[in-house]
Amino acid sequence: MLGQDGEGARWTVVVDDVSLVAVAIASWDCGMEHDLSPDEHTVVAALPGWPLPVAVAAPNVPAPHDPGPDVVDGPRLTPPDVEVWGPAQRRLGADEIALQWAVWREQVDDTAFPRPGGPARTPGAGEPARDGADDEAGDEAGDEAGDSAQNGAGDGPAVRPGHHRIRQVLAEARAYVDSPPPLGRVRSAFAPGGARILRADGPGWSLVARTDDIAFVLLDDEPGEVLPVGRGPELPGLLEALDRMAVRPL
Template sequence: MEATEEEPLYVLTALLLTPAQFPSVLGDDYPAACGRLGLEPYAEGYGLILAQDGDGARWTVATEDVTDVACAVAAWDCGMEYDLSPREEVVTAVLPGWPLDVAVAAPGMPAPHDPEEAEEALAPPDTGTWGAPQRRLGADEIALRWAEWREEVEGSVEFAAEGDGPGGRLGEVLGEARDYLETPPPPGRVRSAFASGEARTLRADGPGWSMVARTDDIAFVLLDEEPGEVLPVGRGTALPELLAGLDGLALRPAL
């Protein structure tokens, strides 16, 4: 693809930035994620392309052609080739740096680095510290490896009840999630994705907290104020109703 006629960019990977599906490292909700990149939170969303120029400099390209990026991601996930090269007229922004780590590398390319002319470049969060981005990344990991986390707590950790947890903070978190049922939060604060069987994987975020749950099982909560801690919440009598309500208002990926 080309950022300009003079500067070709080589695509490494791509991802979606939509109300229902966005890199959670960027923010607790879709408007916050767009704001991190200086983009308007349009309902249609964007595609994000992570690329390098001929010198190896990192660039993030935001495109309005969400369908093209979604097709590319789906093809790559299936091991198929897809030429992702958005037209110049659909490119919204070309930003220096990458907002998250990229596992793939372009053969024969110089090592990735920030553009020399950039005063400030996007960068992945420091995994050696703990804060909101790391908390959200932790929730991503639990959602991705649900079975492993579920097995780890089964029979070895007492499930927290509502109101338990550091300083009663866990019961405040569940209360804030319940408030979403009465006052819908910003787009993307609650998201729903496929799980096994007829269940859904729920993701809810709020000021200082993230929750991952399955509609047919338990929940895990992470807090900014508890570095690296994962608090399991037993199903009990109240959680099923809360999860069903959150799933009812959650945004779902189109694909």
């Protein structure tokens, strides 16, 4: 929760009273006033600052500001710098894709993905050619491992079959099934048609997927790139396994 103390200082508070928060959100959604003030025994952690830009403020307290050095030592939470690319920006980008799935999905040309048992797609005019390592990777039947890359600025897809980093990401995500990661690393949310939207994060990567469709991967070492992952023969089983272990909102 993002809130302010009596002096107006910004605090990010983690609580374990899910019902308390759910009631508050439901009340606010109905346009009702509701005071959300958790008891001290429900507070798991309280960190100074806000990790996101917030355009509103609590009523009847001073304007939002960071706690002073006399209150807390150490760094304050601050919104990520949108002018640079790093883990925070990558995760925020993946969250945005999850929220705007239909918008991003319609930009992907399914013909860019090779068909099981068929020849790999040949890059067209203006598309980067594949190197030898990617040729070998892309010749596997049913290659679901990322066959195109779309620039986050919306310049259109550029085909890059057999992207080896996406293979590494899928392997690391698959390892989560056998060795579950920390709670919250894999999350599942509602999607229309009985499907689920999955979000998973790992060292240097974020994955967004719909359980009945394709996936997108974002990488720290590919700033601003959104890499589609074709469905293929293995992706459905991986997404199903991740969904079973994922954290779900109440």
